[in-house]
Amino acid sequence: MLVSFLQLTASGLAVGMIYALMAVGLVLLVRAVGTMNFAQGDLLTLGAFVAYWLSVQLGLSLAGTVIGAILIFAIFGVLFMLTVFWPVRKSSWPQAITICTIGASTIIKNSMTLIWGSRALNIPPILPGSVQICGVYLEKQYFVIIGVAALIIWGVFLLFDKLYCGRIMQAAAQDKYAATIMGIPTFITIAVTFMIVMCIVGIGGYLVAPLFVVSTSLSRLQLRAFAGVVIGGFGNLKGAVIGSIAVGLIESYSSYVTTTYKDAVVFLLLLMVLVLKPSGLFGNRISDKA
Amino acid sequence: MKKQLSKVLALTLTAGLALSGCADSKKTETTAAPAGSAAPETPAVESQAGNSTYNNDGTIKIGGAYQLSGTNVFQGDIVKEGAMLAMKEINEKGGVLGRQLELVEEDAGETTQDTVTATTKLLERGDITAILGCLSSSYNIAVSEVIKEYQVPLFAMGSSANVWKENNDFMWQIRVTDNYSAKVMTKAAVENLGMKKPGLFYCTNSFGQGIADGVKTSLKEDYNIDPAGEVTFAVGETNYSALLTQLLASGCDGIIAVSDGDESSLIMKQVYSMRVDLPCIGSAAYGTIMNMENAGLDAAAGWYTVSDWSAELEMARSQAFIESWNMEYPDKPPLQQNLYSYDAVYLLAEAIEQAGSADPAAVKEALKGVKNYEGAMSVYTPDTNRSFATTQLLCINKEDGSVGIVESLKFR
Numbered sequence: 094m095l096v097s098f099l100q101l102t103a104s105g106l107a108v109g110m111i112y113a114l115m116a117v118g119l120v121l122l123v124r125a126v127g128t129m130n131f132a133q134g135d136l137l138t139l140g141a142f143v144a145y146w147l148s149v150q151l152g153l154s155l156a157g158t159v160i161g162a163i164l165i166f167a168i169f170g171v172l173f174m175l176t177v178f179w180p181v182r183k184s185s186w187p188q189a190i191t192i193c194t195i196g197a198s199t200i201i202k203n204s205m206t207l208i209w210g211s212r213a214l215n216i217p218p219i220l221p222g223s224v225q226i227c228g229v230y231l232e233k234q235y236f237v238i239i240g241v242a243a244l245i246i247w248g249v250f251l252l253f254d255k256l257y258c259g260r261i262m263q264a265a266a267q268d269k270y271a272a273t274i275m276g277i278p279t280f281i282t283i284a285v286t287f288m289i290v291m292c293i294v295g296i297g298g299y300l301v302a303p304l305f306v307v308s309t310s311l312s313r314l315q316l317r318a319f320a321g322v323v324i325g326g327f328g329n330l331k332g333a334v335i336g337s338i339a340v341g342l343i344e345s346y347s348s349y350v351t352t353t354y355k356d357a358v359v360f361l362l363l364l365m366v367l368v369l370k371p372s373g374l375f376g377n378r379i380s381d382k383a
Numbered sequence: 384m385k386k387q388l389s390k391v392l393a394l395t396l397t398a399g400l401a402l403s404g405c406a407d408s409k410k411t412e413t414t415a416a417p418a419g420s421a422a423p424e425t426p427a428v429e430s431q432a433g434n435s436t437y438n439n440d441g442t443i444k445i446g447g448a449y450q451l452s453g454t455n456v457f458q459g460d461i462v463k464e465g466a467m468l469a470m471k472e473i474n475e476k477g478g479v480l481g482r483q484l485e486l487v488e489e490d491a492g493e494t495t496q497d498t499v500t501a502t503t504k505l506l507e508r509g510d511i512t513a514i515l516g517c518l519s520s521s522y523n524i525a526v527s528e529v530i531k532e533y534q535v536p537l538f539a540m541g542s543s544a545n546v547w548k549e550n551n552d553f554m555w556q557i558r559v560t561d562n563y564s565a566k567v568m569t570k571a572a573v574e575n576l577g578m579k580k581p582g583l584f585y586c587t588n589s590f591g592q593g594i595a596d597g598v599k600t601s602l603k604e605d606y607n608i609d610p611a612g613e614v615t616f617a618v619g620e621t622n623y624s625a626l627l628t629q630l631l632a633s634g635c636d637g638i639i640a641v642s643d644g645d646e647s648s649l650i651m652k653q654v655y656s657m658r659v660d661l662p663c664i665g666s667a668a669y670g671t672i673m674n675m676e677n678a679g680l681d682a683a684a685g686w687y688t689v690s691d692w693s694a695e696l697e698m699a700r701s702q703a704f705i706e707s708w709n710m711e712y713p714d715k716p717p718l719q720q721n722l723y724s725y726d727a728v729y730l731l732a733e734a735i736e737q738a739g740s741a742d743p744a745a746v747k748e749a750l751k752g753v754k755n756y757e758g759a760m761s762v763y764t765p766d767t768n769r770s771f772a773t774t775q776l777l778c779i780n781k782e783d784g785s786v787g788i789v790e791s792l793k794f795r
Contacts, residue, residue, distance in 0.1 A: 096628070096632075097628045097629065097632055100624055100625065100628040100657075101624075101625045101628060103624075104622055104624040104625050105625070108622055203452065206452075206456055210457075210460075211456040211457030211459075211460045212457050212460070212673055212715070213457070213644065213645050213648065213673070213677055214677070215648075215676055215677040215678075215679070223656045223657070223658065230656065230657050230658040232624075232656045304621075304622075305621045305645075305649060306645050306648060306649065306677050308457075308645060309454055310454055310619060310621075310645060311621075313619060313621075314621075344622075345622070345625045346625075348622075348625040348626055348629065349625065349628075349629055352614055352615050352616050352626050352629070353587055353615050353616070353617060356617075
């Protein structure tokens, strides 16, 4: 029983942290541009493919892969903003940006297939092997995911809580017009937000790829991230992180009872939260803070 | 002005998205016959009646209704690659009945409804002699009614017994069906691997359920054994450590795993990382080099598999296929799944030659008469359920990535 519990907790926590990275990216974009990004899963997948290209095809070292990946993610983030968000940002139709993200999802997915082919690819783990804890062998990659994701999430909170540039970005997200009047360059703040989101999600793809395979099927993880955002409280960063980790753990534990319907358990929880507390678990309490 | 421009842009983007979705499902890719083709292409005709539609001087059209886009596009690519290689070889030798073979494709898409739409569109052309179906049996079963209506033979690349249970005279299976594979797997698990309390770990699609049911029946009837544990998962599942933990908690002394593609590599990988020290046997996907590489050769080594083909198969056509494949696709190793469509095309060519006609009804009758046709994967003779392959292999994955043959089984 203990063995099962440890195994389920480790895998649930690791996958939950990936959902949390995606959820943080979703919330940042919601706060910055006011819309859900339906290409989030594909951005995660793109991160996995870029990491594959750098580490396997080009043969770069870990440091080279990470630096190269961050640079590529940052550039792509700006590109994503300029092509998907910027042209329709002033549209009187509020759903325009959402529709554009759906289109972007299709384009990104098929572009990856065109470039890397349709066969699933393999990327070696950052830390290969497994470690034995209380008789259970746990992949070292789980701990890498938990550690790196925790670091990234802490960095995001630090940015918005303590740093001046984070407050500027929050101000621009809350009221663009007022921010512009105050002399805040909203173009730059939005561009930086997209860069940060792409980097977060892209690194998430690099972390999760060794656990699974590098293929476009990774984009399915975004549904769980959506659930985490809603459960935690729409627009609330801390809520999104806690909600996503909860989703990962519940998904993992529920597989002990039912394997075929574990997805149903997660979304049943989502429905219950929506019915009992529509604003999410942390929706009202700390809605004005990052 | 800017507002109007934004509206127009948003509407255009929406329309483009909608049209691209429509375009994907209606995409028709006609692959022209390779060099050597002298006959002009015959335009599609609406009416299916008339032998002249199929027996003029134009190319003989073989339809391909498999995934050309979406999440499962790699399955479609696998079928396409094998088919195109076979057609190229046949066309270079002069074609069939003096006519070149031509592959006409439609995107079977993500859902079974998309597959039905694609197959219907092919059949409505009125000039398709036969159709190559999808790797997944669920999609082939979905088009059974359409095939029956238009009476054009379809070669299903899947192995589910539910295909022949459709009782459709026009649906053929190139592979050994799951009812046989299940017995082979059970026999290997008990007699070769010594399992007395096997744990069943399988996918809940038609393929997984079919083999699992067959294994349970065979365990009970042939060996009076009940599985120690049974854990299922849906197609596309990615996290198997929790599921494997549950299976191992049943106290099983071995694992019988049934799944396709990505799932098989993830399962082998996670079994290895969890240091599970139990004998394991898997379905055909577990012995495919692509899945072995994705799992890691160390993780894949030692797994037994029930396979349709191995590169070590000592058949002349098999070795010739490998040579031809390496010349055509030097960047990727051949998979056993590529051979399904490869041999299916050759079987169709043989049937057309025997029939002396490309008429679907005549080809269907000729397929019934095929006997001991040596392909690259197996020797083919159709049984009463219209399944062609007569042999299957019990294999073991080696550490160098090769798949060794433990035993070759002949069913008829």
